[in-house]
Amino acid sequence: MFTEQKVVRNGLQGVVVNPEVPRGRARCGVAERTQGCVLYLMNPQRQELNARDFYDLAAQLTGRQRFVIETGNMRYSNTKIRPGDIVQLNIPPL
Numbered sequence: 001m002f003t004e005q006k007v008v009r010n011g012l013q014g015v016v017v018n019p020e021v022p023r024g025r026a027r028c029g030v031a032e033r034t035q036g037c038v039l040y041l042m043n044p045q046r047q048e049l050n051a052r053d054f055y056d057l058a059a060q061l062t063g064r065q066r067f068v069i070e071t072g073n074m075r076y077s078n079t080k081i082r083p084g085d086i087v088q089l090n091i092p093p094l
Contacts, residue, residue, distance in 0.1 A: 015040065016051070018076045018088040028062055028091055036072075036093040037062075043081045052077040054087050062091050 021038050028037035039062060041054050051073060059066045070077065072092040081087045 012040065012086065014042075014084060015086045015088050016079055016081055018051075018073065018079075018090060020073055020076050021088060021090045025090070033063070034094045037091045039089045039091050040086050041089065042086050043083055046083055048083065049081050050077065051079045051081060051087050051089070054081075054089060058089050058091065064091055064094070068092055 022036070025031075025036055025038050028039045031037040039058050041057060043049050052070070055066050055069045055073075055077075058064070058069050062069075069089065069091060072090040076090075079087075
């Protein structure tokens with residue numbers, strides 16, 4: 001009759017953390033279009049990719065230019081993203 005509901009918050013699993021994302025930045029789709037946001041994309045390939053391989057897709061999805069995304073993720077660009085893992089991209093504000 002009196003059941004206790006427990007919410008387990010483990011967070012998103014398999015994310016390759018990007019140190020260039022400012023703390024407290026909202027996810028893309030939740031933030032205003034002109035604000036900066038964090039975009040999460042999964043590696044659907046069977047091989048390892050670099051984070052920079054996702055910049056073109058991120059530019060299409062967010063409407064930002066590729067070079068803006070590159071400058072917001074300079075140190076993260078060579079990070080290896082294994083198959084099934086999730087890239088965490090910093091999308092700078094307009």
